Amino acid sequence: MPKRLLLGFLAIVILGIVGFGVFAWRPAIGKIAPPPASSFSPAQVARGEVLAGAGYCATCHTAKGGQPYAGGYPMKTSFGTIYSTNITPDPKTGVGTWSEAAFRRAMRQGVARDGKHLFPAFPYDHFGKMTDADIADLYAYVMTRPAVSAPAKRNSVPFPLNIRALQAGWKLLFFRPEPFKPSADKSPEWNRGAYLAQGVSHCGACHTPRNALGAEKRDQAFAGAAIDNWIAPPLTSANPSPAPWDQAELAAYLRTGVSRYHGVAAGPMSPVVHDGLVKLPDADIQALAVYFADVGGAAGRASALAPALAKAQAANRLNTGPQIDAAARLYTAACASCHYNGAGQPNPLRPDLALNSAVNLDDPTNLIRVILHGVAAKEGAPGVVMPAFGRFSDADVARLAAYLRATRTDKPAWPDLEKKVATIRAEGRAEGKE
Ligand code: HEC
Ligand code: HEC
Ligand code: HEC
Structure with missing residues (x-):
């Protein structure tokens, strides 16, 4: 029927x-x-x-x-x-x-x-x-x-x-509507940091990957994600920088936007620091740093810093003499004058590129963006600029990125770099960058 x-x-x-x-x-x-x-x-x-x-x-x-x-x-x-x-x-x-x-x-x-x-x-x-x-x-x-x-x-x-x-x-x-639950086995400072990070400051809204329906993947909290044509790097132990994000670097970065080892808060992270977290008292910034040092497993990685720093500084010395290789020549001419630190503590305003996550991420987006568009004075460290190299051809930007990847990291080469540069240049135009 x-x-x-x-x-x-x-x-x-x-x-x-x-x-x-x-x-x-x-x-x-x-x-x-x-x-x-x-x-x-x-x-x-x-x-x-x-x-x-x-x-x-x-x-x-x-x-x-x-x-x-x-x-x-x-x-x-x-x-x-x-x-x-x-x-x-x-x-x-x-x-x-x-x-x-x-x-x-x-x-x-x-x-x-x-x-x-x-x-x-x-x-x-x-x-x-x-x-x-x-x-x-x-x-x-x-x-x-x-x-x-x-x-x-x-x-x-x-x-x-x-x-x-x-x-x-x-x-x-x-959606699981539930109030913040403090962890009894953690310090009050850790819990304060977790409360701010998971609640009002919603760090995971950018740093946690989302599923096809736009919901954050709960089991991958802070594992890194694409956001607004940038990559928000992982804040877990999967963070790609060879220098661990310890409490001191996190606190400096979240307070001032600058970490002496890791570079500056650029792109969408810049307003987070300079318009947002700037209102929080130092105690709350420290609480966030305590929490994320733990999320990233910094304590277990402390011994990685000294060798990573030595390696980064050795890589800088590659770029002092006359260069035969075309990519090295380009880097020496365009970048090495500013991105050079001698031995000792790096100058936080000349990020050591071997330690910077942009060079170490699986995805070259952040590095290409920074080369094409630079970092404006009000975006990064106040009053200091990283110049834009938008006038370089796609091939030259790709060459620079490939060169840094090969000489500054042990990670696999990025595929299809030139195409990626063209895409990111077009995205920048749509954002009114060029
Ligand atoms: C990431 C961006 C973002 C942030 C940060 C944000 N909002 Fe919103 N908010 C939105 C959007 C988008 C809507 C509209 C949602 C919709 O139309 O369904 C909205 C809607 C609202 C509404 C509902 C208003 C209405 O007309 O229905 C309130 C209230 C609100 N936000 C308050 C706040 C407060 C308070 C804060 C800071 C603690 C905040 N928002 C931070 C993006 C944001
Ligand atoms: C609006 C999106 C957004 C929000 C919200 C956000 N971040 Fe970010 N974050 C980013 C992006 C994009 C980057 C990459 C910036 C760059 O390369 O200069 C970044 C970079 C970082 C870095 C540097 C990582 C690295 O390896 O270089 C840290 C640490 C960080 N964020 C912590 C936080 C914390 C803690 C919060 C919450 C208090 C937060 N972020 C909220 C987008 C965001
Ligand atoms: C005139 C000096 C100068 C030159 C030349 C320069 N940089 Fe920079 N760069 C900076 C400064 C200063 C910063 C820190 C950002 C800021 O606060 O403006 C920076 C930051 C960076 C960062 C880190 C951005 C972040 O989010 O942490 C990368 C990557 C970078 N530069 C790559 C390059 C490359 C590649 C070249 C060559 C094409 C280059 N720079 C040329 C001064 C320079």
């Missing part, structure tokens, strides 16, 4: 859709009159400002040249472009009518005040680990910013992925 079968099948489909609709539905939380700034204590607002820094809220919620926190910053994902929204207290286009409960639900569950599901481009999967007290402080800070009228921009996520109710399915599969 095919007709009855068909009807039965249809009934199951309809029940399924209705069931999912019920499952996906979230109630709206009632509007409130925008709370006056005076209803928050200055101390609470100040604590919220630190957390807003540590969570890079302004970096994502401010469009290029736009008003702070008014949204409209484009995030390119493999599912289309998603724009951040206006989180100023404007009652019509911002979050002015959101109660603290509505704000807390958004931070913990990725649900807007009106009940619609938010996309995980907003890292609520990390923010949800924050304590209620920290979320209340953030609320106080957000609600005391100047209100800006700025309607949300239209996302370019294609149908059917733009159906927000489907996010309930994503959450069911990948």
